Amino acid sequence: MKIIKLNAIDSTNSFLKELAQNSALKNGTIVVAKEQKKGRGQQEKNWISEPLKNLTTSVYFSNFDLKLSHQKYLNFAVSLALFDVLSMHKVKDLSIKWPNDILSANKKICGILIENTIKGRKINNSIIGIGLNVNQEKFPDSLKNVTSLINITNKVFDLDALLIEVMAKIKDKIQLISLKKYQDLETDYLNVLYKKNIPTMFKDSEDVLFMGKIIGISSLGNLQIELENESIKEFGIKEVSLA
Secondary structure (H helix, E strand, O other), rough: EEEEEEEOOOOHHHHHHHHHHHHHOOOOOOOEEEEEEEEOOHHHHHOOOOOOEEEEEEEEEOOOOOOOOHHHHHHHHHHHHHHHHHHHOOOOOEEOOOEEEEEOOOOEEEEEEEEEEEEEEEEEEEEEEEEEEOOOOOOOOOOOOOHHHHHHHOOOOOOOHHHHHHHHHHHHHHHHOOOHHHHHHHHHHHHHHHHOOOEEEEEEEEOOOOEEEEEEEEOOEEEEEEEEEOEEEEOOOOOOOOO
């Protein structure tokens, strides 16, 4: 496990991506930054993090034996890895908000950004970015419903030790992909999926509100929502949000 430690960087994902393009990057290479100035989340959103307080890191995995049509299992594996680490630290009321935000008591504690490089019909390599709120106690007013490990547990965490735990668990979960334990990953993911089977108000990409309940994830990784008329509709990442 090679770890590259940086004082400050725009984005750990962007740094690793550029490194992979310009050199023969070793499988499992990790980049961790004390300060991330332009952290990226899902849908081009910024990830705001106080310097020296949180875990902002990315890891490079290559040589996947994973079909492009099965890429949802990579998302399941990484999400469950973070879920398991936080469970070990007694974080209460954990759930995974589709596709891969980790919540504690309905508040976001961790975000994940997975960027894949495709070769043929398979994932050739992947850069997995993680932003975990750890020792930050106060957040900007613009960030709603967020929390951190210290706010939940009243304990200060060693970021280096936490990094090792997270990466070890991700490696374990990705091993399940190599063993083609797809159904195990899907079952575990759906068991902790936020708002699953609970009637909920959603908003589509045109800001139209509708009621429905999450029932699963399609083969393409889309969210499956059962509507009030009992029909099932699929939504991609930019097509639906909780109202």
